[in-house]
Amino acid sequence: MSTTYETLAEHFRKLSRLEHAMTYLSWDQMVVMPEQGVSRRSDAMAELAAIHHDLLTADELGAQFAKASAEANDETAVSIREMKRVWSQATCLPAELVRAKIKAGSRCEHGWRTQRHANDWSGFLENFTEVLELGREEARLRQAADAEAFATPYDAMLDLHCCGDSKALIDSVFQRLRDELPGLITEVVAKQKKRSLLEMTGHFETDVQQQLNHQLMRSLGFDFDAGRLDESMHPFSTGEAGDLRITTRFTDDGFLDAMLATAHETGHASYEGGLPQAWQGLPVGGYRNMCIHESQSLLFEKQIFLSRAFMSYVTPQVTAAFPQMASHSAENLWHLATRVEPGFIRVDADEVTYPLHVLLRYEIESDLINGDLEARDIPDCWNEKMQSYLGLSTDGNYSDGCLQDIHWTDGAFGYFPSYTLGAVNGAQIFACIKQQHPDWQERLAEGDVVFIRQWLQEKIWSQASLLESQPLMVAATGQETSPESYLVHLRARYLEDSY
Amino acid sequence: MSTTYETLAEHFRKLSRLEHAMTYLSWDQMVVMPEQGVSRRSDAMAELAAIHHDLLTADELGAQFAKASAEANDETAVSIREMKRVWSQATCLPAELVRAKIKAGSRCEHGWRTQRHANDWSGFLENFTEVLELGREEARLRQAADAEAFATPYDAMLDLHCCGDSKALIDSVFQRLRDELPGLITEVVAKQKKRSLLEMTGHFETDVQQQLNHQLMRSLGFDFDAGRLDESMHPFSTGEAGDLRITTRFTDDGFLDAMLATAHETGHASYEGGLPQAWQGLPVGGYRNMCIHESQSLLFEKQIFLSRAFMSYVTPQVTAAFPQMASHSAENLWHLATRVEPGFIRVDADEVTYPLHVLLRYEIESDLINGDLEARDIPDCWNEKMQSYLGLSTDGNYSDGCLQDIHWTDGAFGYFPSYTLGAVNGAQIFACIKQQHPDWQERLAEGDVVFIRQWLQEKIWSQASLLESQPLMVAATGQETSPESYLVHLRARYLEDSY
Structure with a gap:
């Protein structure tokens, strides 16, 4: 008995098999492919993307969705909702716009790679103006495809990365952070100034770091029969259950950044690995959105790895690996790992200042897309906000x-908020876990994260995309995304030194 | 102006982009993929293969080939010939037969993995009988698709791997080897018995071997911006120009096998890397057949690497890498690397006994496919030929x-001859190079292989599939594939100790 639903589901499973191919070919390109492979690889990836797009936008799907929706029961309705979201996102743009976007985005990104280092804003603006125009057109069309769902054009862009989390929700969360963080940062910086720390010195061999990071991943519950760790220019996580691929980056003057990245990517990989096998290949079986995905990586990185308790578990491994660390106490290491300092660069920011980098970008990009700001006004607006949020001037810099960021160059508007919604969700989720496991610090000090993985498996990973993001947060934590746990966490860690 | 030819060509370029995806996903599976990735990977590979098959057997191609052939000029006719060969090979079998073949082959191969070690011939025979029946049916249909081209059903199977080299040609080459080799082996073994050699001892670290093999590849002209060396269970070469991937296998009790495999696979990769870029993605731009491909790998392995001259170049690198080799002269190393001994296992055989392993398989498989031998009679036939060719009994073993081999388990009949035709072609080609470069030994002793690469680039690699295999051999060496150079080479190296 092949129902219309089953026909649709098999169609999406087929799409997922093409996505599998593209996923691992991308990994290959970023991790092992030699330099001269790039041109043929680009052609092959474009071919797979075209085949995927043709299948996803096949004429018959419209009628099949209508028929399947009419026949749907409780079980299939949710799966159909998620298939339809993917299908609508792919079909609501005309092919010419997609092509124009790829062309303009690729030119802008290519130019940016040199313009960034040359501080060449006007050169960038020339290319970016077209990217923004096409982005606005894209947002308008996406909004028009479901005007009920999207209050503004920017909401329709959010749907691509933060689906279920509206601009209105983000505004309210971010408003509170905007009110609280600048004052908090001043307090933390003043407090940290009074400490005297033992700094790291010497050389940290990559192969020893590699072993240390493997050990960390095992502690965090990673199964090396179902995944691997490699090295790449920028750390990332990809792959699917059974074959999860994460990367980190080693430098020889320290080991903390690599371990933080490894913990972060292990969080992403754990979520993917915990998605229900029964729905594999179906959109309903995929991760909820990037705000939930990032909540898992930041929970592993900031809530587990950076906790005082887990750091005390890790320290003996570090001192065993690197003799020059013998004189460092767990306490000192924890202080080194939790330094707060306002800076220019988002990717280098600590967890206290990071949200302000995101707020700034969110405010600018939502205004750009909704037509309340022009591209030429970005630098002044950026400078003004940097001064107000972090006390730093970027005038002319x-x-x-x-x-500094790649995101806007190819028109990826609506992604930035997921970083901070992820941090906020992660803190909110971890607050529940802590409440339900009052001995969490003793457990982490022993390197036991099983109770955390079980909680996440039950409440988040196994839920995949069954619920929309806010109902998922309510079911897991009792409330919608709220900044309070995050603020409590920052105060406890950075002002009270309590964990 | 899009001619019918250009439409066809673009269709085949599209196919080649899918082949690119399958190529590197296979590499991934064999080199880096974790254990639990296998099930999803198999699904994705099957999906890509199905899409590829649908495109290759698309209804409109028949009419397009007819139209393109009618419009063809000298330049396009050859390209059409090669596209048509690929298309005919794919379309001449009914889908049910292909499915039955895959199913029976997969069952037989799966069983073989345990039956081989359990010495369970009767268990194997049960599965293999169906594989052979389907193989005969396949050969009959392939022959019927072009009865003029294929004198016997087995010729039609040869077309898949050794296209252009007929059973009649192979029979005449192999007859001469059958007459000469058994006697030659007896002489060589008697001669080698009189030598006293210094044996290798100690432990050979993998990471040092890795560096040594990288060094060897560079000496042989491999460009690491356009390829890589990795480790896998069985050495292989894959990829395309710009991204050539070879693997080798390291053991810690010696380094020669790994270096021989590396030299061999570097030969395969050099051929692929030297194919003309202008025809990339078109069948006419691909390697000629496996007999030519194997001639390149064996030329690099047997004619270059195993030569006395090149071994004298390599020896100082070996002794620098492994202190325990300090007491080994280049002469001693060369003798160790060129030992001849009749044995049971084809893949372990030296270059003098190897062809007899192939002859035996060729005689059996051609009789099986042409209906002159039944599956149940294989063991007796095998034993008889092993006794006659190599003086070894496999009675009950x-x-x-x-x-011992995987080839027949999934119905790959017609592949074996390419190993020995490759060795023969390689010796014949190298004989020409030696004749045109009388100082070849001095050059090899300095690690200079540029003159060889230039010759091969001009006469073989750049020719791709422009000519059929025998016209290619004639254009390059002045004659069709003939066993004489190979026999001269064996006598010179193994009886006269001359290179």
């Missing part, structure tokens, strides 16, 4: 200001 | 006899 585009390299360390509005040219 | 199936594991080291007819169960």
Whole structure:
């Protein structure tokens, strides 16, 4: 008996098999492919993407969705909702716009790679103006495809990365952070100034770091029969259950950044690995959105790895690996790992200042897309906000200001908020876990994270995309995304030194 | 202006982009993929293969080939010939037969993995009988698709791997080897018995071997911006120009096998890397056949690496890498690397006994496919030929006899001859190079292989599939594939100790 639903489901499973191919070919390109492989690889990836797009936008799907929806029961309705979201996102743009976007985005990104270092804002603006125009057109069309769901054009862009989390929700969470963080940062910086720390010195061999990071992943519950750790320019996580691939980056003057990245990517990989096998290949079986995905990585990185308790578990491993660390106490290491300092660069920011980098970008990009700001006004707006949020001027310094990120260059608007919604969700989820496991610090000090993984498996990973993001947060934590746990966490860690 | 030819060509370029995806996903599976990735990977590979098959057997191609052939000029006719060969090979079998073949082959191969070690011929025979029946049906249909081209059903199977080289040609080459080799082997073994050699001892670290093999590849002209070396269970070469991937296998009790495999696979990769870029993605731009491909790998392995001259170049690198080799002269190393001994196992055989392993398989498989031998008679036939060719009995010993190879388990009949035609072609090609470069030994002793690469680039690699295999051999060497250079080479190296 092949129902219309089953026909649709098999169609999406087929799409997922093409996505599998693209996923691992991308990994290959970023981790092992030699330099001269790039041109043929690009052609092959474009071919797979075209085949995927043709299948996803096949004429018959519209009628099949209508028929399947009419026949749907409680079980299939949710799966159909998620298939339809993917299908609508792919079909609501005309092919010419998609092509124009890829062309303009690729030119802008290519130019940016040199313009960034040359501090060349006007060169960038020339390319970016077209990217923004096409982005606005895209947002308008996406909004028009479901005007009931999307209050503004920017909401329709959010749907691509933060689906279920509206601009209105984000505004209210971010408003509270905007009110609280600048004052908090001043207090933390003043407090940290009074400490005297033992700094790291010497050389940290990559192969020893590699072993240390493997050990960390095992402690965090990673199964090496179902995944691997490699090295790449920028750390990332990809793959699917059974074959989870994470990367980190080693430098020889320290080991903390690599371990933080490894913990972070292990969180992403754990979520993917915990998605229900029964729905594999179906959109309903995929991760909820990037705000939930990032909540898992930041929970592993900030809540577990950076906790005083887990750091005391890790320290003996570190001192065993690197003799020059013998004189460092767990306490000192924890202080080194939790330094707060306002800076220009988002990716280098600590967890206290990071949200302000995101707020700034969110405010600018939502205004850009909704037509309340023009591209030429970005640098002034950036400078003004940096001064107000972090007390730093980027006047005339585009390299360390509005040219630092790749996201906008190819039109990826609506992604930035997921970083901070992830941090906020992660803190909120971890607050529940702590409440339900009052001995959490003793357990982490012994390297036991099983109780955390079980909680996440039950409440988040196994739920995949069954619920929309806010109902998922309510079911897991009792409330919608709220900044309070995050603020409590920052005060406890950075002002009270309590964990 | 899009001619019918250009439409066809673009269709085949599209196919080649899917082949690119499958190529690197296979590499991934064999080199880096964790254990639990296998099930999803198999699904994705099957999906890509199905999409590829649908495109290759698309209804409109028949009419397009007819139209393109009618419009063809000298330049396009050859390209059409090669596209048509690929298309005919894919379309001449009904889908049910292909499915039955995959199913029976997969069952037989799966069973073989345990039956081989259990010496279980009768268990194997049960599965293999169906594989052979389907193989005969396949050969009959392939022959019927072009009865003029294929004198016997087995010729039609040869077309898949050794296209252009007929059973009649192979029979005449192999007859001469059958007459000469058994006697030659007896002489060589008697001669080698009189030598006293210094044996290798100690432990050979993998990471040092890795560096040594990288060094060897560089000496042989491999460009690491356009390829890589990795480790896998069985050495292989894959990929395409710009991204050539070879693997080798390290053991810690010696380094010669790994270096021989590396030299061999570097030969395969050099051929692929030297194919003309202008025809990339078109069948006419691909390697000619496996007999030519294997001639390149064996030329690099046997003619270059195993030569006395090149071994004298390599020896100082070996002694620098492994202190325990300090007491080994280049001469001693060369003798160790060129030992001849009749044995049961094809893949362990030296270059003098190897062809007899192939002859035996060729005689059996051609008789099986052409209906002159039944599956149940294989063990007796094998034993008889092993006794006659190599003086070894496999009576009751199936594991080291007819169960040792994977090829027949999934119906790959017609592949074996390419190993020995490759060795013969390689010796014939190298004989020409030696004749045109009388100082070849001095050059190899300095690690200079540029003159060889240039010759091969001009006469073989750049020719891709422009000519059929025998016209290619004639254009390059002045004659069709002939065993004489190979026999001269064996006598010179193994009886006269001359290179």
